[in-house]
Amino acid sequence: MGVVKRLYFISAILINLSILVIGAQPRKPVDVPFQKNYVASWAADHIKYINGGTTVDLVLDRTSGTGFQSKGSYLFGHFSMRMKLVGGDSAGVVTAFYLSSQTNEHDEIDFEFLGNRTGQPYILQTNVFTGGKGNREQRIYLWFDPSKEFHTYAVLWNTYHIAFFVDNVPIRIFKNSKDLGLKFPFYQPMKLYSSLWNADDWATRGGLEKTNWANAPFVASYTSFHIDGCQVSTQQEAQVCSTSGLRWWDQKAFQDLDPQQYSSLQWVRQKYTIYNYCTDKTRYPNVPIECARNKDV
Numbered sequence: 001m002g003v004v005k006r007l008y009f010i011s012a013i014l015i016n017l018s019i020l021v022i023g024a025q026p027r028k029p030v031d032v033p034f035q036k037n038y039v040a041s042w043a044a045d046h047i048k049y050i051n052g053g054t055t056v057d058l059v060l061d062r063t064s065g066t067g068f069q070s071k072g073s074y075l076f077g078h079f080s081m082r083m084k085l086v087g088g089d090s091a092g093v094v095t096a097f098y099l100s101s102q103t104n105e106h107d108e109i110d111f112e113f114l115g116n117r118t119g120q121p122y123i124l125q126t127n128v129f130t131g132g133k134g135n136r137e138q139r140i141y142l143w144f145d146p147s148k149e150f151h152t153y154a155v156l157w158n159t160y161h162i163a164f165f166v167d168n169v170p171i172r173i174f175k176n177s178k179d180l181g182l183k184f185p186f187y188q189p190m191k192l193y194s195s196l197w198n199a200d201d202w203a204t205r206g207g208l209e210k211t212n213w214a215n216a217p218f219v220a221s222y223t224s225f226h227i228d229g230c231q232v233s234t235q236q237e238a239q240v241c242s243t244s245g246l247r248w249w250d251q252k253a254f255q256d257l258d259p260q261q262y263s264s265l266q267w268v269r270q271k272y273t274i275y276n277y278c279t280d281k282t283r284y285p286n287v288p289i290e291c292a293r294n295k296d297v
């Protein structure tokens with residue numbers, strides 16, 4: 001065995017060992033400042049850098065919201081963000097954290113947090129677009145107040161599935177259903193995006209609750225800007241990333257949720273789900289094809 005090959009072999013063993021030791025927990029992010037992986041994408045003057053960018057605040061006022069995006073594009077990986085949402089009277093305000101390919105027939109994986117009047121619960125809406133097709137909304141309440149402290153919101157994306165996590169609790173799974181004729185994001189690298197904006201035309205109680213500008217500016221805080229993905233900047237790299245293999249998120253433990261994770265998911269569905277496109281008979285008289293496999297029905 002050559003040196004390189006041997007190193008490769010040893011690291012493969014180490015990866016497997018670490019999975020045995022920590023179970024199906026994703027690799028812990030190493031905190032890096034915002035500037036390492038992200039850049040403002042609009043209204044840069046509405047982003048405030050604290051502690052050299054260890055934490056950033058997004059500010060929404062009457063003049064503008066704001067947003068940022070990753071510098072790199074990624075094909076598969078584990079993407080997480082620690083966020084503390086706008087507190088108090090946040091009705092009408094939406095905070096999003098998502099991945100998108102921004103192409104014609106785009107792929108997208110969304111977390112959207114819909115604010116509410118003081119003391120009323122936030123809604124977390126998730127969605128998955130594949131090949132330009134979305135309309136797969138699910139909405140849950142959270143089991144904590146997301147404006148009080150930082151919580152971790154993460155997506156694990158490999159060739160087997162896309163799993164959404166809130167503080168390591170799975171809240172949604174979207175399995176690769178290519179064999180059922182459904183598109184799955186395999187080929188288009190995605191960037192990460194986040195934004196804070198006024199959406200009082202639809203967000204809170206369907207747009208009935210308007211943003212109270214007397215409470216502006218609205219501030220959402222972010223921290224932990226590590227990105228654990230397969231970065232793509234050339235066609236060749238895209239090929240390498242889509243060959244599933246040694247990366248930790250391709251390993252057996254991450255190819256499906258384990259029984260304990262499925263029971264957590266069940267707990268979320270029973271106690272916190274308020275909308276699931278899979279059970280919306282008016283909208284979808286025929287249950288969408290992926291729903292059974294995703295255990296959404």
Ligand SMILES: *[C@@H]1O[C@H](CO)[C@@H](O)[C@H](O)[C@H]1NC(C)=O
Pocket residue numbers: 114115116117120121122123203204205206
């Ligand atoms: C806001 O609070 C109301 C009343 O509790 C609730 O019906 C609604 O789902 C909450 N969230 C949003 C985003 O409308």
